[in-house]
Amino acid sequence: MPSTAGEPGDPQRLVHKPLRIGQPLFVNDPDFDVRRHLHRVGVPSPGGPRQVAEQLDQIHRHRLSHDKPLWEAWILEGLADGRLAVAVKFSHTLSDGVGAVTRILPTILSTDPARDVDYPPSGPPPELPGRADLLVDVVKETAGNVAGAVKVVSSGTRALVRGAAGLLWTTATAPLRRPVGPMPSYWQRRLQNAPVRTGLNSPITERRNTAYVSVPLAELKELGTGFGASVNDVFLAAALSAMRDWLQRHDTLPDGPLQAFVPISTRDVDDEVPNSWSLALVRLPVFVDDPVTRLELITAATNRVKTGRAGRGPSVDFADVIQLVPPRLLGAAASAYVSKQLNGLRPPLFHAACSNVPGPREELWLDGARLEGIYPMGPLFADMNLNLTAISYAGRFGLGVTACPDNVPDAWEVTDGWLAGLAELRAEGSAAR
Template sequence: MERLTGFDALPVNAEAGAMNIHITSLLVVDPRRAGPGFDAERLYDLLVQRLPLNPLIRLRLVHKPFRIGQPVFVDDPDFDVRKHLYRLAVPAPGEPAQVAALIDDIHRHRLGHDKPLWEAWVVDGLAGGRLAVVFKFSHTLADGVGAVNRLLPTVLSPDPDHDPELPEPVAPAPLPGTGVLLADWIAEAAGNVVGAARVVGRGTPQLGRMVARRLIDMAGAPLRPRPGDDADPRLRAAPADTPLNRPITERRNSAYADVSLDRLRDIAAAYGGTVNDVFVAACTSALRQWLLVHHTVPDAPLQVFVPISTRSSADDDAFNDWSLALVRLPVFLEDPVERMQVIHGAINRVKSDRGPSGPAVDVADLFQFVPPSLLTLAANTYVREEVAPLRPPFFHACFSNIPGPQEPLWLGGARLEGIYPFAPLFEDMNLNLTAVSYDGRFGLGVVGCPDNVPDVWEITRAWEAGIDELDRLRPQ
């Protein structure tokens, strides 16, 4: 039995209304290297054999009575991989549009807590004879980097002729009873007293400044200039109110694309930035183009939620290990080169604010002290229609860039061709653009709420056009 931290449990404690906090990943597989016998049935059988060998796959969430403390993970004594694994066929012609429509329906539905927090589908009928695996898992089970480091190696190998070596699972214990859970709550409460004292002693001054500034950011108030801050003063205005921060519904709309990672590196080097700078700049161009067509480009910034991994190494076995950063986007600037320069400065500012060792107290630390029942109540209150007029535009989108393996990976001799992630939406955030780099490609997954952003393929094409524009204008 392993007790979750408040931050790890946040995705299940804060799910409310149309907010389903899970990640869906599309893995496209080319079976030609494996020979004519490799079909959807063979792929399904391989997953049946391999998935149960990963301990994460068998973890089941158990809530304490009345949710008075953080839930625990246990090895599910009733685990059956076939209760999680399904088969589908994508309609002809099996192009990305048909695959994305299938993902729309998979991604919209919430995972139940009565079994381990994941599901997977083997998908047949993709164009060119390809197969796919669509894997959906709760953000409580892993963040993006954790999924790459701890879930992918279950079934994928860098050697086409040999499967990954994993230990056989041991027999699980029975589910913990009420007495065991209450005893764990007492230990948790005692630990929280000590933890709270440590937080207060370690970071009270810094915490006060950080929380005040974060509340100002999230409440949409103008930012005060700081020494050396010579960016466009419009970036300090309150975030704009646009259709991108309307309340979401239960529906989802998905799209995906990929570009050469070397190309992004070359563009980044020409501007003196990073691949992530280019990614965010292209995302900003896409949002600007969408506003030009569907609304109006505001004379104020958009604000995006950018998760930053804080894992110390690839062996970090935390379920979630990241911190939150808010970045204001200069969508009002017409010149893409100027936008790129401002974004590079904004991201560097986020990094400098964190410092080499991060803040003394991170916002994530504070979730440890919030009772799950209170957090669930707050989330359900927040998403109520009556509260909508009172909510400021916290953030308009989420941009996330996840480094993945750069060598080709194989599943039973079939080559993994691409990885495309589809991440959550939040109550007033209608777009999520998340990317994973793999084997020289940069795979983008876009998720939107179609009731506010009707066509996310439009966003995807505008993102690709933003990269083309930066490439064409880059300094020689």
């Protein structure tokens, strides 16, 4: 993954080095034309959430071209009550979820209803680097990778590599032997079973379908307080309820756990780098019937992750690690991993990605219009067909679901299942009182 340079408003595009050796570069685009990035499209009547999502599906499925800056924005017109929606699509090379909140949102929106949009100053068009410049950069990158490797290793990458290799080997050959946390031994043994392949792990295509919903953030906080859990634990428990419901409808409920890919920001306070994250693999007890027990097991698992991270010191930044891997090698490894020949021979690494991003607490405005909600739509990769990403904003908790419709035909089933999971916990909490 190439590193970004400059300010968030700089129009930068990718340039590949000769023979695609090493990482591509981000350079200022001399041919930048904002009209190539801005689009308007109408939403079919009656302009409700499902019609908006159908339009988002079309926007989401097309890859961004490398011959221009890796972002675009779509104005969706014709929503109910005369509203507009703005869909901002950008590559993960530009930013992760937290970076989008700290770097991208402030360039578009403001807490001041009267503030005009700040356009970056224009200057003389830059020149693209020549072949000789790119060859020189290959040498610099090689030297930089050595320094980067020292940085990453000093942050604990040797332990990370040993742990990752051990995880891959253990997942492929035997149950995990590490306890998940303090919990009854019966559940602990079940969670140690290797994740099994489900309908959520069929090879993905380029098609996407999306759904979104929001609830008061106070509701998740109240549920968390009542059960001794965090907002994130409640989010994960409801996500597990949605996946459990989907598997019961469309597939077989597995006897072992699901495994969630949970990205975690590794930023320091006031750190506004675009990409800085590590990951946790959280075992989800999909085989448990009782929703409160599922929440308790998730809380125990996430507490173990937090305790382990605190004891290990500084977290390893995966953006730094990926920088050290040649793109062609990374692509070849990914292609081999998802190949049909290996599809039935290996267990899945992930069943879903689940991410909860803290967002702005104050209301935001764009040219005098109040932003009513934010709904993030995360990426899919390999054979992981489901992404549930949430962001809190101005007292609301917005969930965006991305799925591959060739394997998960209706993303709205997932949002409905998530809401039903919250309702289950709410009913259990009321009964306990």
